[in-house]
Each structure stands twice: as C-alpha cells, then as structure tokens.
C-alpha cells in the first residue's frame with residue numbers, strides 16, 4: 766500500500782511538472798512570435814549590413830545596367846544615399862523605430878522604366894544576400910513580402926521583357 770501511494774505521488778508530481786513545462790514553452794514561444802520582424806532580424810545594425818550588401822550587389826549588376834535608364838540613374842545617384850534611404854525604409858516596414866523620409870517608390874523609379882525581368886533579377890540578388898547572411902526561412906518570406914508590396918509602384922505597367 767505504501768508503495769502504491771508513493772507511485773501515485775510520483776505520477777502526480779510528474780504530471781504537474783509536465784504541465785508547467787508546457788505552459789512555460791507556450792509562453793516563451795508566444796513571446797518570440799510577438800516580436801517584430803525588425804527585432805527578429807536583430808535590429809538596425811544587421812539590417813543596415815544586409816541593405817549595404819544588397820545595394821553593392823545591385824549597382825554594378827550587368828543585367829540591370831543593360832537598361833540605359835537604370836545605368837544612368839545608378840551613375841548619378843550615390844550608393845551611400847540609396848543605402849541610407851533603403852535602410853530607413855526596411856527599418857520602418859519591419860516595425861522598427863525609423864521614419865522613411867525619401868520619395869515615393871513610384872516617383873523615384875518611373876523614369877527608369879523597370880521591367881518584370883529586371884524586377885526578377887533584383888529579387889534574385891536580394892535572395893542571394895539573405896542566404897549569405899543566413900536569414901531564416903520565415904524572416905526571408907516576410908522580407909520578400911515587404912519587397913513585393915512595392916512592385917506595383919516600381920515595375921513599368923504592361924512590361925514583360
């Protein structure tokens with residue numbers, strides 16, 4: 766009888782401990798899920814490094830620069846200026862404390878007549894930079910959504926090639 770009581774006590778203690786661990790896990794997981802994309806990416810410093818690499822890869826890209834309007838704009842506009850504005854934009858769009866103060870996407874891109882094909886090239890470059898920096902799959906997906914939300918304003922309407 767004493768033995769059975771002890772077994773029962775052990776079983777109750779285990780059940781309570783297991784339930785406690787489940788609650789703790791659920792709370793911890795919940796906190797992680799509530800974090801902004803900005804925080805999950807590590808904040809402004811890592812975001813600025815990723816954006817800097819992205820601009821460094823885009824500016825000299827031969828495929829993009831086949832478009833004379835892109836080529837002319839990237840020669841006229843300093844890369845540092847683009848890095849500053851794109852960093853602020855990504856910081857704001859991911860829930861960070863920055864305020865983007867540049868021009869609208871339509872205003873700053875229409876004159877380059879960017880095509881679907883050039884858009885796809887830019888996305889490939891962007892994905893390559895995220896892989897290089899080991900950005901996790903979930904965060905990569907969310908960043909691609911942010912990027913995608915600007916497409917209608919950047920790609921020339923009716924363009925295919």
Ligand code: HEM
Nearest residue numbers: 835838839842850851854867868873879883884887912915
């Ligand atoms: C194929 C795609 C893209 C190309 C070739 C491109 C290239 C450029 C170039 C050359 C400029 C300077 C234009 C000028 O002032 O004459 C510019 C401006 C800018 N781009 Fe892009 N861009 C592309 C997509 C994007 C995307 C997806 C974003 C953001 C998610 C972005 C954000 C910006 C910003 C913030 C500026 C500066 C706006 C300002 O001057 O106030 N660009 N881009």
